[in-house]
Amino acid sequence: MAENAHPPIGVPGVGVAGGRVPGVGVAVVGAGVMGAAHAAVVAADPRARLVGVASVPDTAAREVARRHGAEVATDDYRTLLRRTDVDLVIVATPDHLHTPIAVEAALAGKAILVEKPLATSLADADKVIAAVERSGVTAMTSFNHRWIPSYAQAKAAIEAGRIGRPRMAYARKNDRIHVPTQMLSWAADTTPAWFLSSHDIDLVCWFFGEDRAVEVYATAVRGVLDGQGVRTPDAIQAQVRFASGAVATFESCWIYPDTYPTMTDSFVEVVGEHGVVHLDRKDDQLEVATPSEFEYPRISIMPVLHGVPAGALAYAVGHMIGCVADGGPPLVSLAESRRVTAILAAVHESVSGGGPVAVAS
Known part of the structure; x- marks a missing residue:
């Protein structure tokens, strides 16, 4: 088992080779301050698995993936969108880069959690919403406050x-x-x-x-x-x-x-x-x-309590993981x-x- 990997707890999903893989599979796009924080929260949630991390260049993604036992580190987020063991994509890139990643993730059938703001123009926000509505996936902006x-x-x-x-x-x-x-x-x-x-x-x-x-x-x-x-x-x-x-x-x-x-x-x-x-x-x-x-x-x-990520970000990410697992509506x-x-x-x-x-x- 990879470093910090979790035991088989959670909602079953389909692995890339067609086998059953436990938990909600999560990919994080962006490995800066917020991307690293999201990855830590996912890795600590027993209902989820951190499948992979993407960043450009991939240096930061490799470090975050190594730290939390993720299988994939890449400089191409589309590599993660193609994986059938990814159920949820967290978009934690700079503000102005949210839209294309969120749209492609939704059209790939992935649930999405987008760091705030959803987009930096109304036209871009509408592109994301249209993609979500077309695909019928669960989506939320991380207004963690x-x-x-x-x-x-x-x-x-x-x-x-x-x-x-x-x-x-x-x-x-x-x-x-x-x-x-x-x-x-x-x-x-x-x-x-x-x-x-x-x-x-x-x-x-x-x-x-x-x-x-x-x-x-x-x-x-x-x-x-x-x-x-x-x-x-x-x-x-x-x-x-x-x-x-x-x-x-x-x-x-x-x-x-x-x-x-x-x-x-x-x-x-x-x-x-x-x-x-x-x-x-x-x-x-x-x-x-x-x-x-x-x-x-x-x-x-984003406090760490007794070695475990806690606070508003952890609550928000956990809420989204629960929505993907149980089918409930996001707050x-x-x-x-x-x-x-x-x-x-x-x-x-x-x-x-x-x-x-x-x-x-």
Whole structure:
């Protein structure tokens, strides 16, 4: 048995040679920070098998596959799509590269889990949705913040009517400058809004329920990252008006100094007719002081508990594995994912044009 391979537990599938292979077979496309995290979660889930990993070049894929006992490491994701023992494909590539891989995976009959955002244009989102509908496969965008306990509790409180109908929201997600200059080699191919606000827009729309975003006005700040050769905005602020008259403001920034004690400053507030929900994740309930630094480690999304991946990402991936195994519907629908892309497309159109923009229905 390969290193870290799992015993035969789970839902049976069909192997590449036609034999029965246990568990939901999973392929991960992308072996960066998120791809490696997804692979670790899959390898730790007894209902699943990590069949293979793809990256360009394949150096990172080989390391991730070796670490988790996957059979295949490749620089061609189509090699994984052709395998009959792959049931689920996780697309964990840079934001702007999701669409062709997701479309081909769906048309190959594979369930797909796509890292957020679903796509970086409405046309691309519609291509993915059309492929999923044509093939009848299960698909979900990994808006993993829905599995952070505080956000899930906030949703339950709002649905129960505890704060009344939501009338206003403010959400910020601001990163240290390390993220666009050191962590992401492809930062110039996206923006802080696509990369960060996608999570917050999904959350606020989830909290607002059936209320529909109708108009966006957004502005961007540039200069710091441009000066460092990363051609993307430093920060974007967007105000979104909803059909009911409610408004939400979304802030994303990529130029916090690297001395800031947490990699991401994250805050969401929803004001209702007679109450408020206030969610501050800056410290995640942990502070660590050493002779060299003071920090708030992030533990909500991808902690490792007693050697096992845990947190919101593990919950989201496990949810998707369960949907593939049992045939249930994903918590995040593609219609909701399309809504996030539509709002973000309007945000960037407003930034470019300098005025309000209607959100595509």
